Amino acid sequence: MVEPITVNTNAGETLLRFRDDVVHDEPAVTLDAFLGQTNATAVRLEAGDDARALLPHLGQIALVEISFPTFRDGRGYSAARILREAGFEGELRAAGDVLVDQIPHMRRCGFDSFAPEKPVDAATLTKLLNLYPQPYQKAADTRVPVWKLRHG
């Protein structure tokens, strides 16, 4: 059974996490601010920011927070996959208008932390995360696609 760990941060935020390391406590800076300085370890990407700009610096980043201004704005899904495909292993957090029915797709794109604006029903989330026995495609998670199960 896949279930998130609920963490209340010092800033009063409730996080749903799928990793068990300590929550990174440095505040995230904007992409512009990050690129203009050298020692930040947490970055916040707005929906239109180019995630590829972070690729040369992934080694120093512990947390990338990606903003979802509305749940309909799907750019963050691509940003997350780009970071994971490039080998980013730090915390990847979806923040903003993050709804329970979107979280399973976000998990597949590599998000392992969620800061929803409005509380998410834990029972519904657990049910949704365990609903589909296997996916059709390979993505940024470890789930095995159907074609792999068929052909090994």
Place this chain on the structure above:
Amino acid sequence: MYRYDEYDQSIVDARVEEFRDQVERRLSGALTEDQFKPLRLMNGLYLQLHAYMLRVAVPYGTLDSRQMRMLGHIARKYDRGYGHFTTRQNIQYNWIKLADAPDILAELATVQMHAIQTSGNCIRNISSDQFAGAAADEVADPRPWAELLRQWSTFHPEFTYLPRKFKIAVIAADEDRAAMRLHDIGIQLLERDGVLGAKIFVGGGMGRTPMIAHEVKDFITADHLMSYLEACLRVYNRYGRRDNIYKARIKILLHEIGVDAYREQVEAEFAAIRDLGIDPPVAELARITAMFAGPDFASDAPDTIDRSDPDFAVWLDQNVAAHKQPGHAIVTISLKPIGGIPGDASADQIDLMADLAERYGHDELRVTHAQNIVLPHVRKADLYAIWTALRDAGLAEANLDLISDIIACPGLDYCSLANARSIPLAQKIGERFAGRQRELGELKLKISGCINACGHHHAGHIGILGVDKKGTENYQLLLGGSGAEDVSLGKITGPGFDEDGVVDAIERVTDRYVELREGGERFLDTYRRVGMQPFKEAIYG
């Protein structure tokens, strides 16, 4: 035909359960309508003028008789006894209750069907050539590739909240029967040095800004098709416009940045992901292809047809096409009876077509983007029996590709977006031209009730666009469009007309055509030769 294995079935079953839960949460108030909307749309459930409309997917338009009967059963049990076949080769039901929708999906799942991604800003039902596997001119059956795409696009985690809907068509012949270049992505299979691969076109579409897709990739083989398409979609997902719903389709992105810049970005993305293991092994395409091997055709089927019944001979010449196998033929069943609603079929008619497919047609049916039904594999010796059964059911209209074989959107009779009615106009045109349509020859007429162009008016040899003019329905006339391999976009003739006026204008256009045509020219050929002016004079002169 493709058959689900345990994996496919478990995914469709899980979807039913997920949607049942979402409907329960909506009915209990846990989900707002705003939050529920994209979830129900992803299952093809729209809120129309009078009721919910449910659109059921018919992947690449292929069905067997059991699935077809299920469509009739749903029409009878949950709707008003009929269904409407659509331009995406799907079927939709116009009078559905929200509380019934999960049960309908559960019934569909028992025959390997679903309503997944028949709406929403995601990759929609993959469409294809309705003559696939039967046409003599194809290099391969395009449907295994379409099935590969169906699986890849189903619940794609990255491409479920695209800027706008996304439509893909796959063909494998030079003759384009699927309007491939009017899709967000059009794929044409072709052979090069003995290897089957795909030419990729991007950025076509109709809507309020019609565009013809550009060739973006000359040739890509199956082992990298998915990673290449992911690159195409990712560039769109990241950079497609989200500030204006009317400028959000991929065609606008290509138009704004240019096809060369788009191609460069796709190539850069492709280079980054092509070796990440996204592509299924070629064994998967081989597994699917084996299921489309096609029926065992009788090698001794007689090639002659008794044409002594003149009504049958007319239908034979109009609605029956050549098959790759001697002694066989492809039948198109017209869902455009004169005075009827284009694309509608009653539950009894659906059952009858299923019966005919089972008895005479190797158990296969196809839905066409022109809203007709095809029996792709029948013996010539059975054509008369098929025609007789169709005639008795009101399904033997001999009008394929003639002026009364109209594509029409549901229009203001059903649709909350429409400005004008499409159905009554289609009925009037059918009635006006029924007596002389054969004399006019191939003439594809398409009607949209608003600028969203669901009735493909841009691609009509004659197109009609319904608009709202100071509170009254008004119709603009377009000439010269085509959705086929000679793809083109129609041009507006001039000021619009009321409902009767547009029918009169079409009559003046066709009269002028008959005067001007040379040899065996179709209307479209004459229009392309002489241009708009003679027709303008005929209409407004």
